[in-house]
Amino acid sequence: MATFSKxxxxxIANAVIKRLSRVPFNGTWQKIYRQxxxxxxxxxxxYLHFSGEDAVLLREMVKVEAGVDVLNLDFDVDRMAISTLxxxxxxxxxxxEANYVLVKAPFMFAGKMxxxxxxxxxxxxxFRLHVDRVIDVCRQQPVSDLIIVENLDIFxxxxxxxxxxxxxxxxxxxxxxxxxxxxHSAAGPKSLLKLIQRDTCLSRKITVSAFVDLDPAGLxxxxxxxxxxxxxxxxLAVSQPCSLLNIPQINDPSDYFKQIRQVSYLEKTALxxxxxxxxxxxxxxxxxxxxxxxxxxLMLSSVYRxx
Numbered sequence: 001m002a003t004f005s006k007x008x009x010x011x012i013a014n015a016v017i018k019r020l021s022r023v024p025f026n027g028t029w030q031k032i033y034r035q036x037x038x039x040x041x042x043x044x045x046x047y048l049h050f051s052g053e054d055a056v057l058l059r060e061m062v063k064v065e066a067g068v069d070v071l072n073l074d075f076d077v078d079r080m081a082i083s084t085l086x087x088x089x090x091x092x093x094x095x096x097e098a099n100y101v102l103v104k105a106p107f108m109f110a111g112k113m114x115x116x117x118x119x120x121x122x123x124x125x126x127f128r129l130h131v132d133r134v135i136d137v138c139r140q141q142p143v144s145d146l147i148i149v150e151n152l153d154i155f156x157x158x159x160x161x162x163x164x165x166x167x168x169x170x171x172x173x174x175x176x177x178x179x180x181x182x183x184h185s186a187a188g189p190k191s192l193l194k195l196i197q198r199d200t201c202l203s204r205k206i207t208v209s210a211f212v213d214l215d216p217a218g219l220x221x222x223x224x225x226x227x228x229x230x231x232x233x234x235x236l237a238v239s240q241p242c243s244l245l246n247i248p249q250i251n252d253p254s255d256y257f258k259q260i261r262q263v264s265y266l267e268k269t270a271l272x273x274x275x276x277x278x279x280x281x282x283x284x285x286x287x288x289x290x291x292x293x294x295x296x297x298l299m300l301s302s303v304y305r306x307x
Contacts, residue, residue: 003066004032004035004062004065004066004068007028008028008031008032009062009066009068009070009073010073011023011028011029011032012032012058012062012070013070013071013073015050015055015058016055016058016059016070016071017070017071019052019055020050020055021049021050022047022048022049022050023039023047023048023050024046024047024048025041025042025045025046025047025048029048033048035065036058036061036062036065038050038054038057038058038061039054058070059071097183097184097185097187097188098185098187098188098191099130099131099132099187099188099191100128100129100130100131100184100185100188101128101129101131101134101177101178101180101188101189101192102126102127102128102152102155102177102178102184103126103127103128103129103134103175103176103177103178104124104125104126104127104155104158104175104176105174105175105176106124106158106159106176107159107171107172107174108172108173108174124156124159126155126156126178131188131191131192131195134175134177134192135192135195135196135199135202137175138175138196138202138205138206139201139202142173143173143174143175143205143206144170144173144174144205144206144207145170145171145173145174145175145206145207145208145209146174146175146176146177146192146193146196146206146207146208146209147174147175147176147177147209147210147211147232148177148178148179148189148193148208148209148210148211148212148225148228149176149177149178149179149211149212149290150179150210150211150212150213150218150221150290151213151289151290151291152178152181152182152184153291154211154290154291154294155176155178157294158176158211160294161293161294161300162294162297162298162299162300163299163300163301164235164299164300164301164302166301166302167232167300167301167302170207177189177192179212179221179225189225190226193208193225193226193227193228194226196208196227197226197227203227207229207230208225208226208227208228208229208230209228209229209230209231209232209302210222210225210228210230210231210232211232211290211300212231212232212290213287213288213289213290214233214234214237214281214286214287214288214289214293215255215256215259215262215281215286215287215288215289216256216259216262216263216266216278216281216282216287217259217262219231219262219266219271219274219277219278219281220262220265220266222274222305223265223266223269223271223274228305229304229305229306230302230303230304230305231274231277231302231303231305232300232301232302233277233293233300233301233302233303234288234293234298234299234300234301235298235299235300235301236298236299237277237280238277238301238303241280241284244288244298245284245286247296250288250292250296251284251285251286251287251288252287252288252289253285253286253287254287255287256281256285256286256287257285259287263282266278271305272304272305272306273303273304273305273306273307274303274305277303
């Protein structure tokens with residue numbers, strides 16, 4: 001049986017749907033022609049010409065060879081959905097983890113009894129939930145905040161953070177979401193934030209914050225999170241920045257110099273109240289990782305991007 005790439009299936013679908021009389025005889029169509037031998041190349045090898053019946057023949061042959069009907073071609077589904085159409089489940093554009101997020105609510109559960117028979121779940125537990133389920137929770141429960149966490153080890157340890165009184169007041173109604181990376185796709189959190197911002201009630205109800213590294217890359221992440229209005233950072237970065245930098249072994253200027261592209265992006269971005277912070281980061285070549293914020297027990301506060 002022939003094997004087709006998604007690019008090949010797309011160009012075949014275009015030819016069948018539009019009943020094209022000819023297509024460019026490029027590399028893609030040359031491979032298709034070698035597999036199916038449908039159409040007639042011209043003498044110059046510039047075009048592949050089709051007769052009136054070739055569109056029907058192309059469709060039928062692809063059905064036979066790949067199990068796909070090009071008239072019902074849709075790669076923007078998950079593997080479960082596309083497996084009902086073809087044996088090639090990896091044609092699916094939506095990866096298995098793309099609609100899921102890692103979420104935890106340590107301060108919602110703090111001090112409460114285990115709520116399962118075996119005592120598996122407590123304030124340290126993280127759940128892998130479908131974004132639709134998280135949306136349901138946000139609608140049905142008194143969730144006021146989503147905090148997107150850059151690094152997985154910090155996501156695991158968010159309960160150890162030393163938060164100021166303003167943040168503490170909201171933690172009991174806060175969901176922490178891992179930004180994604182590695183085996184946990186960043187597509188899930190992006191999809192979740194998109195759904196929240198499209199929902200008028202949820203976008204008003206929920207404050208989205210970013211807890212990221214204090215460096216250009218972290219600030220760029222915060223800027224690119226849809227609907228993110230707050231940055232969580234060491235309070236000293238705002239009140240006593242010199243004192244923060246005087247802490248031994250906390251800043252890594254060499255890492256800052258690896259983030260030139262992020263600096264360039266931020267220079268062109270409207271940062272609002274984050275602008276003075278970015279100016280300080282550039283001036284002092286700041287790169288302070290989340291791990292240092294927690295291990296040094298630094299007070300964490302928040303800064304709004306806009307008023």
